Amino acid sequence: MSELALRVRGLKKQYPNVLAVAGVDLDVRRGEVFGLLGPNGAGKTTTLEMIEGLINPDSGEMEILGLNWKQDGSEIRARIGVQLQSTSLFNKITPREALTLYGGYYPKARTASELLELVQLTDKADAYHITLSGGQMQRLALAMALVNDPELVFLDEPTTGLDPQARQSLWEVVRKIKSEGRTVILTTHYMDEAEALCDRLAIMDHGQVLTEGTPAELISQLAIPSVVELSFEGRAPATEGFEALLGNTIEVRGDLWEIPTPDPKSLLPRLLEAAEKARIPYQQVHVRRATLEDVFLHKTGHSLRD
Amino acid sequence: MAQFFLVVNMLLWRQFLMEWKLYSRDRAAMFWTFAFPILMLLGFGVIFRGGDAPKLSVVWVQPTQMAPKDDALLKTLEQFPTRLIALPPNEAETRWSKGETAVQVESTSDGFRMKVNSYLVAQGQMTAQIVQQAFLISQSRLQGQPLPKLIPVSMESPGHAKAANYAAFLLPGLLGMNLMSMGLFAVGMVNVSYREKGKFRRLAVTPLPKWIFLMGQVMHRLTVTLIQTIFLLIVGRLVFGIENQGSYFLLSVVMVVGTACFMAMGFALSSFADTSETYAAISNLLFFPMMFLSGVYFTLDSAPKWLQQAVIALPLSPFLKALRAVYNDGAALTSHIIGLGIVLTWTALCFGLAVKRFRWA
Structure with a gap:
């Protein structure tokens, strides 16, 4: 058995007005949670749907669980689980019925009650689909992606549009799926989600993978693993003059000054002294580790939310 | 397999x-x-439903004085599948202006006048034909001539x-x-x-x-x-x-x-x-x-x-x-x-x- 759950080389997709995916290479190991992180329109979903067999790539090679779409289509379908960005079901089907129905499409299937328990929907098992909340619908969609006991699970933006509590409970399920030994590939545009769930991730922008690695690796690739923040009441003042006084570059973001530094310990006393001297009206000082957000900003030159 | x-x-x-x-x-x-x-x-x-089809209604504007020709026409109309609504001139006019009347017949000094509602043209034309026939028969009656014969009509499906x-x-x-x-x-x-x-x-x-x-x-x-x-x-x-x-x-x-x-x-x-x-x-x-x-x-x-x-x-x-x-x-x-x-x-x-x-x- 191949050690890789997924191997992709040179995947490309051209749409009439845009090169959606511009040559993507990916290696996903068995048993890991792999994230595709990037803003809307980065090509994450197109990449995922080519791997799932929904979109024909213009060029590129794919090996899914050691199989390829040309020869082993039905076997791949039987062994992967897919949660699309939105899952549309009949309004008046119940979660139990939906799971039983879809389970019947596969040679082997897990029972509806087992899956309902896994995604904590047991008490909604016999309610009509239309009466479920957004979070419950997403959990049902996730359970449907697990109905065939898949080795490889694809989740396309599983938590988009959910409230924080619903996101947390979905993260729990993803962790359970991983602990059952399955490989998970998910897309997200949430940094915290990628950091919380993914063993490894690829950062995508404009149809390309910019960088790839574990969250810790990606952050440590940055020369500046820490950031000192000064917060102000209202908009932060301009930094001219003070930058020269301090001898560090300062980025102004909203009501913050952000000062990236490899060594916060030696920066802090200098910073406080200089701020005192220059009568900078800051409110608070905060030191934080660099995050994936900083990695993204560094790699793409723009923030995820732009 | x-x-x-x-x-x-x-x-x-x-x-x-x-x-x-x-x-x-x-x-x-x-x-x-x-x-x-x-x-x-x-x-x-x-x-x-065939057979008991609803009767076609005709508004008759009541003249101040009934002439023999009027009597003869009304009597003949009774033999046709029509429903006669006799109204004084002002009420007949109101009904007409509301658009409810398909056909209105009025006695004049030298005969009759009939108007057909252009919005109800199918029903109106059919009714008008019936009133015409009744008029011809009542004329013969008044002049003591033999009555014109009508072609008998029956309703059947095309395939018998x-x-x-x-x-x-x-x-x-x-x-x-x-x-x-x-x-x-x-x-x-x-x-x-x-x-x-x-x-x-x-x-x-x-x-x-x-x-x-x-x-x-x-x-x-x-x-x-x-x-x-x-x-x-x-x-x-x-x-x-x-x-x-x-x-x-x-x-x-x-x-x-x-x-x-x-x-x-x-x-x-x-x-x-x-x-x-x-x-x-x-x-x-x-x-x-x-x-x-x-x-x-x-x-x-x-x-x-x-x-x-x-x-x-x-x-x-x-x-x-x-x-x-x-x-x-x-x-x-x-x-x-x-x-x-x-x-x-x-x-x-x-x-x-x-x-x-x-x-x-």
């Missing part, structure tokens, strides 16, 4: 049962699907069948309507919305052969149509005493040809629309002309020749002609071979288009 068929049959059967289960949960939709054709038959069948009422004409029309709305709406519209909402995409990532899903859906629609047909035939028989005058085999042949045609049309049409809104516009463009111009509710004998010829090129009209030939007249299909050929041509055309263009996403 045997195993393969067993699995396919089981999947198909399960899909079919699921379609029915979910369909039966939408009570209102299901109720109207079955009740609408029956209510149409009951409603129009009763309104236009025993049931001669409107319900017998309407019932095959409604069977055709059912098929058309099944194809264009229950098949075509549903496919567009499944594609639009991504239901097909969700299925595409499972190993279920997609044709099994479509086949389950088609089987469900076929059983719905079969039930509608049986309901209509039973209500026609129990309430109006009308029944199939021809062979049930030929009736089934015509129904199967029509079902295939409208189902293929739904599939083909669905491939031309990306959204439900677009589909609604396209399908209505076909549905309404066919419904009004193909003889579902009335014949088009008085329509312009070019229209009749244009309409025969659409499948519903020749289908209904063949269906009525069997159901109403008990005829063989030999004289409808060209018509059924038109329907089959549409079927082949739509089927080809559907196979070529049908999209899952």
Whole structure:
């Protein structure tokens, strides 16, 4: 058995007005949670749907669980689980019925009650689909992606549009799926989600993978693993003059000054002294580790939310 | 191989049962699907029941003084199937201006004056003809001449069948309507919305052969149509005493040809629309002309020749002609071979288009 759950080389997709995916290479190991992180329109979903067999790539090679779409289509379908960005079901089907129905499409299937328990929907098992909340619908969609006991699970933006509590409970399920030994590939545009769930991730922008690695690796690739923040009441003042006084570059973001530094310990006393001297009206000082957000900003030159 | 068929049959059967289960949960939709054709038959069948047709009403403007010619006309009118509403001039005028009067007759010094409401022209012209006849008879009466003879009129169906009422004409029309709305709406519209909402995409990532899903859906629609047909035939028989005058085999042949045609049309049409809104516009463009111009509710004998010829090129009209030939007249299909050929041509055309263009996403 191949050690890789997924191997992709040179995947490309051209749409009439845009090169959606511009040559993507990916290696996903068995048993890991792999994230595709990037803003809307980065090509994450197109990449995922080519791997799932929904979109024909213009060029590129794919090996899914050691199989390829040309020869082993039905076997791949039987062994992967897919949660699309939105899952549309009949309004008046119940979660139990939906799971039983879809389970019947596969040679082997897990029972509806087992899956309902896994995604904590047991008490909604016999309610009509239309009466479920957004979070419950997403959990049902996730359970449907697990109905065939898949080795490889694809989740396309599983938590988009959910409230924080619903996101947390979905993260729990993803962790359970991983602990059952399955490989998970998910897309997200949430940094915290990628950091919380993914063993490894690829950062995508404009149809390309910019960088790839574990969250810790990606952050440590940055020369500046820490950031000192000064917060102000209202908009932060301009930094001219003070930058020269301090001898560090300062980025102004909203009501913050952000000062990236490899060594916060030696920066802090200098910073406080200089701020005192220059009568900078800051409110608070905060030191934080660099995050994936900083990695993204560094790699793409723009923030995820732009 | 045997195993393969067993699995396919089981999947198909399960899909079919699921379609029915979910369909039966939408009570209102299901109720109207079955009740609408029956209510149409009951409603129009009763309104236009043969024999006791409602009398045509004539407003008679009361003159200040009744002349002998007036008496003679009113007396003669009583023998015709008309209802006389005698009103003083001001009330007659009010009724006229409200648009309720179809025909108004008024006595003048040298005869009569009659006006016909241009909004109610069909009913008005017929009534006016009757008043003209009554006038001629009353003239002869006054002058003591022999009365002109009228041609006796009887109402019969074109095929000399025993049931001669409107319900017998309407019932095959409604069977055709059912098929058309099944194809264009229950098949075509549903496919567009499944594609639009991504239901097909969700299925595409499972190993279920997609044709099994479509086949389950088609089987469900076929059983719905079969039930509608049986309901209509039973209500026609129990309430109006009308029944199939021809062979049930030929009736089934015509129904199967029509079902295939409208189902293929739904599939083909669905491939031309990306959204439900677009589909609604396209399908209505076909549905309404066919419904009004193909003889579902009335014949088009008085329509312009070019229209009749244009309409025969659409499948519903020749289908209904063949269906009525069997159901109403008990005829063989030999004289409808060209018509059924038109329907089959549409079927082949739509089927080809559907196979070529049908999209899952």
